[in-house]
Amino acid sequence: xxxxxxxxxxxxxxxxxxxxxxxxxxxxxxxxxxxxxxxxxxxxxxxxxxxxxxxxxxxxxxxxxxxxxxxxxxxxxxxxxxxxxxxxxxxxxxxxxxxxxxxxxxxxxxxx
Amino acid sequence: xxxxxxxxxxxxxxxxxxxxxxxxxxxxxxxxxxxxxxxxxxxxxxxxxxxxxxxxxxxxxxxxxxxxxxxxxxxxxxxxxxxxxxxxxxxxxxxxxxxxxxxxxxxxxxxxxxx
Numbered sequence: 001x002x003x004x005x006x007x008x009x010x011x012x013x014x015x016x017x018x019x020x021x022x023x024x025x026x027x028x029x030x031x032x033x034x035x036x037x038x039x040x041x042x043x044x045x046x047x048x049x050x051x052x053x054x055x056x057x058x059x060x061x062x063x064x065x066x067x068x069x070x071x072x073x074x075x076x077x078x079x080x081x082x083x084x085x086x087x088x089x090x091x092x093x094x095x096x097x098x099x100x101x102x103x104x105x106x107x108x109x110x111x112x
Numbered sequence: 113x114x115x116x117x118x119x120x121x122x123x124x125x126x127x128x129x130x131x132x133x134x135x136x137x138x139x140x141x142x143x144x145x146x147x148x149x150x151x152x153x154x155x156x157x158x159x160x161x162x163x164x165x166x167x168x169x170x171x172x173x174x175x176x177x178x179x180x181x182x183x184x185x186x187x188x189x190x191x192x193x194x195x196x197x198x199x200x201x202x203x204x205x206x207x208x209x210x211x212x213x214x215x216x217x218x219x220x221x222x223x224x225x226x227x
Binding site for chain 2: 034036042043044045046049089091093098099100101102103104105
């Protein structure tokens with residue numbers, strides 16, 4: 001079955017540091033891949049997505065590239081801010097609006 | 113526009129009582145999903161409605177859990193004879209039907225505490 005594995009946190013970085021959160025997946029067919037973010041006290045929000053191999057999703061300075069050859073969708077940001085402190089979830093979805101399969105989440109804390 | 117709303121935002125109940133959690137999806141969204149977020153467990157799919165089709169109940173953890181969706185819009189998740197292990201944040205999401213996996217929009221969740 002489908003599954004998502006993402007690096008365990010927590011991750012603590014200083015402001016302006018480079019961020020990578022690893023995400024790999026196992027899936028049948030050609031899934032779409034997502035990163036969702038959950039800020040403290042708030043609900044899940046879509047951060048970015050990619051629907052096919054080699055697509056790059058980007059938003060708010062974050063990027064992730066859909067790599068079919070390595071079954072990965074790593075999240076990166078060149079310079080994190082304190083306001084990026086949140087829990088980040090990698091997720092996978094197949095076509096036809098089926099339920100998403102989520103990783104366990106990675107908590108990021110950015111300190112000034 | 114209005115997003116997905118859920119009520120109540122917090123629910124504290126005693127073990128053995130029944131609870132009902134409500135979800136109002138984004139208007140026009142045909143698909144509606146319930147997930148559960150437990151500490152240390154990540155997000156777990158519970159049940160999914162797509163239009164008028166029979167719901168996919170494959171994620172429900174026991175027969176104490178059920179859900180319905182009336183008129184293709186509002187959904188209610190019911191947990192009967194609650195147990196302490198049911199304590200979690202229950203999230204609802206909705207999406208529109210298109211080709212490919214469309215974005216799911218999440219509500220703020222209902223935090224359920226079973227004493």
